[in-house]
Amino acid sequence: MKTISYSTLVVTLLTLLGCGSLVQEVDPGNLPTATPKMVVHCFISPQDTLLAVYVQAPRAVLGTKFTDNGGFYLTYSLQGSVVTLSDGTRTVQLPGVGGTIPLYYGIDTRQFPIVAGRTYTLTVSNAYFPTVTAQCTVPKAVKPTEIRADSLSGRANGLPGTTYYGRLVWQDAAGEANYYQVSGNLIKTVTRPIYTTPNVPTRDTTLTNMYPLSFNGVNLITDQNVDGQRLISARGEAREFNYNSLERTIGLVFTMTLSNIDENYYRYRETVDRQGDADENPFAEPVLVPSNIQGGYGCFGAYNQSTLTVKVK
Template sequence: MMNPAYLLFGLPLLLLMGCGSLRQEVDPKGVVGEGEQVVVTCFISPQDTVLAARVSRSLPILGLGNQNDLDIPNATVTLSDGSQSVILRLQRRADPYNYGTMSILYRALASELAIVAGKRYTLTVQVPDGRQIRASCTVPEPVQLDQVELDSSTINEYGLIRKDYYARLHWQDPARQTNYYRVAGNNAYTYNFRFQPGPNTPVRDSTGLLWGDWTFSSAAMLTDVGRDGQAMRSGRGRLAINYLWINGQQQSSLARGPLYAYLLNVDENYYRYHEAIDRQRSVGDNPFAEPVLVPTTVQGGLGCFGAYNRSTLALQVN
């Protein structure tokens, strides 16, 4: 009969031996061999008032570099519709996502080059070392947003009761063509606060309005593949509201005032890029998740040049 001690110590040894076969040595030279590339990001729409592009450099996986200093400030950026063109001029501004740092954009007023549905546009970027990056896209036609369906639900979370508000978008998909969509929205919501008008006056409770974006429970990117020409409905978008603690009680705000729902009919460039970005973000820091390859539509570099056409439906929530 086999000694139980051999089972106790032998089984982990077998497991470790099995795991050892999963290890594979990687030559760092093979990883760093890809040099830095120019990265271009630009999206255009007939509804925009500003044409803007970002031009930066990629950071090799094992290379040396400052992640906060990737913008290229001396590029020549040109946007053309084939007959007219405009040069996007350099503009520095505070980066809203990195306090104390500046971001660089290339901008021009939309009045300098009209963005028209059905037209094809070409973006050209020239950097001082002689590299040239080109990308093209066609602006899709708008798709009318027909209806916004509002509802609410009461949530009991750890004994705390709150009310959440939701919206769904409805529209008719154009037949006999492939369409890609993005849904979005924002709304005003109430919030409670206390203030003291003067040094000798009592503290008052008051209510104000803030703005927030919707959060969709399912993907905000959709396609009509398998649903061509049908009536379409988005997933539920959770409206923006605020929660505060006052006198030990949770105060749930209301979605109140103006509400705007947006249906973006986007081109394939926009869809493929943002759909991959959304999947990449959903992975988070999970080391076992399948890597997400972000596509590029730029010749001679990396990035995306895409277009969309937006339809808006406004409501008043009381």
């Protein structure tokens, strides 16, 4: 038995030594070099009240981080940038908002309205990085036609509650590539008794709560192979726990929004979602996030929203 134990120990040690030989130090000088580029994100819509452009310095994976002359790490927001937006006829410069190191560059859309069908050009320049440009065309609005609502009562974690479900229905525009994103909320109004102080009668109060619908990451849709057909979204759901048995529902409203998004936004959002799903999974295939920022990284996209509200109760 001892001979077998000693043999097992020797084999184990040899195996570990063999694994150690697989580790090889890499000379940083042999790694490829690349010119640092700005990271820019901007999404525009006719429904927005604010135009916001986020300009960031890249985060270094190897080597030292980029710093300005003041020694601040410009990891999140890049100061000193000149940001302009043009619709081909008019050009506007977006000032920095939020202090010396701006949170973003932006203006009120009343100064520069976003119009469906127009192509916009974004330009960002900075003394430390090459100038970047990007273009996108604002898609037209597509109106949803129906909300299919349902609910299921039960218990979860020992508490009674109700799960509400909603699907959005719309007619796809034929003869063109379309990309969609669906979101929504459940708005519930209830009355609930409020106990105040002794010798004071109990009174009812009205409360309104909003529950966002969760689509489990399946809220992006394309009309590929279903062009011109009637489309139905994935099921969005909201879970609501009933902590008070005396609570009474007096109003229930589904509000769902259909965003007709451009291809830039769709490709970027879809790959970011897949990258998030693969995070920290050593067996997942790497996901390369696309960029339509010429000379930099990020996304300049557009969308157009239409909202449908249905009163269930």
